[in-house]
Amino acid sequence: MRRTGAIVLVTTSFPIRGDGSEAAGSFVSDLAEELAKHVPVRVVAPGEETCEEAWPGDVEVFRFAAPDKALSTLRPWRPAEIRAIGRVLAAGQVATERAVQAGRTAHMLALWALPSGHWARQVSRRVGVPYSVWTLGSDIWTLGKLPLVRAHLRRVLQDARRCYSDGFKLADETRAICGRPVEFLPSTRRIERARMMDLKKAAPYRLLFLGRWHPNKGIDLLIAALNLLSDEDWQYIEVVEICGGGPMESTVRRGVAGLLAAGRRIELRGYVQKPVAENALLCADYLLIPSRIESIPVVFSDAIKLGCPVIASPVGDLPRLVNATPRCGLVAESVDAHAYATAISSALRQPPASFANGLEVMARTFDLTGLAQDIASRHGAGCHG
Numbered sequence: 001m002r003r004t005g006a007i008v009l010v011t012t013s014f015p016i017r018g019d020g021s022e023a024a025g026s027f028v029s030d031l032a033e034e035l036a037k038h039v040p041v042r043v044v045a046p047g048e049e050t051c052e053e054a055w056p057g058d059v060e061v062f063r064f065a066a067p068d069k070a071l072s073t074l075r076p077w078r079p080a081e082i083r084a085i086g087r088v089l090a091a092g093q094v095a096t097e098r099a100v101q102a103g104r105t106a107h108m109l110a111l112w113a114l115p116s117g118h119w120a121r122q123v124s125r126r127v128g129v130p131y132s133v134w135t136l137g138s139d140i141w142t143l144g145k146l147p148l149v150r151a152h153l154r155r156v157l158q159d160a161r162r163c164y165s166d167g168f169k170l171a172d173e174t175r176a177i178c179g180r181p182v183e184f185l186p187s188t189r190r191i192e193r194a195r196m197m198d199l200k201k202a203a204p205y206r207l208l209f210l211g212r213w214h215p216n217k218g219i220d221l222l223i224a225a226l227n228l229l230s231d232e233d234w235q236y237i238e239v240v241e242i243c244g245g246g247p248m249e250s251t252v253r254r255g256v257a258g259l260l261a262a263g264r265r266i267e268l269r270g271y272v273q274k275p276v277a278e279n280a281l282l283c284a285d286y287l288l289i290p291s292r293i294e295s296i297p298v299v300f301s302d303a304i305k306l307g308c309p310v311i312a313s314p315v316g317d318l319p320r321l322v323n324a325t326p327r328c329g330l331v332a333e334s335v336d337a338h339a340y341a342t343a344i345s346s347a348l349r350q351p352p353a354s355f356a357n358g359l360e361v362m363a364r365t366f367d368l369t370g371l372a373q374d375i376a377s378r379h380g381a382g383c384h385g
């Protein structure tokens with residue numbers, strides 16, 4: 001048995017149903033299993049009931065009961081929902097303390113700042129185990145805009161041993177809140193497959209959208225952009241595959257119905273599980289990322305490692321990554337349907353094979369094995385409890 005202290009991952013993002021709707025959750029489970037090759041790992045995560053589970057790779061999962069709706073979507077001005085928020089906040093802290101006291105513990109790593117960092121901070125103050133925080137875009141761009149929440153977020157970050165962000169710009173914005181160093185740490189999933197065939201050198205091309213149907217992800221911008229493409233543009237397109245689900249489902253279905261009625265080649269699918277998503281990326285010639293707001297989406301690193309160039313909006317770190325030398329895709333001039341249509345039209349006239357070198361270079365940034373080794377070396381040596 002390994003005598004080193006465990007790393008406890010405290011998270012609100014972890015697979016429950018495995019239906020493909022939890023991209024960030026899939027990353028956390030992959031990270032936990034990879035970390036467990038180096039140190040004992042316990043995970044605090046939401047579930048349908050309070051329980052403990054054994055996951056592959058000697059990973060222990062401490063579930064706390066949480067509502068079907070994501071905590072971030074609950075509205076505190078509604079009495080029924082504020083009670084639900086209170087129950088989840090209490091349950092998460094209890095589960096965190098239970099996981100920390102289940103054995104030798106070296107460190108807690110909160111994914112993400114709130115409420116996971118809050119739980120880690122509270123438990124750290126009680127039992128003395130240090131914690132670090134890894135911020136996500138929603139921590140900073142949504143919760144960080146609420147004055148009282150921002151003040152508490154600052155305290156959570158300032159009391160942490162180390163602070164990380166999963167984007168370069170996000171690290172800068174996190175630093176502005178907490179006034180301390182914040183390191184870039186990319187989030188990326190394990191990829192089970194590899195592209196065996198060379199990228200295409202000639203049309204027609206297969207385009208893929210893979211993500212939530214939510215305004216932030218720009219699915220409506222994509223539908224509008226597809227309507228702006230010319231008949232000549234569509235001659236370069238084999239099919240546009242749209243996978244996912246979310247609050248804009250009715251908008252997506254209406255938009256796709258209109259495109260189909262116009263004779264455009266569209267395939268509409270719901271959420272897909274990880275193996276199916278990987279296969280879709282391997283079959284695709286370009287991944288579409290029309291987001292209005294973004295840091296570095298997990299689907300971006302999936303695509304890069306599977307050798308699929310991207311057509312992205314100029315948001316977050318995407319311009320910095322996509323336009324790096326050599327390039328791994330194209331970036332639109334602005335965040336609107338006309339600019340995105342122009343980017344698609346331009347990409348259709350450039351063979352995906354021209355981005356092969358850029359994809360190979362960029363893939364090194366998102367190596368899950370190296371990421372886990374780095375975290376284990378930083379946080380897995382000490383022991384408390």
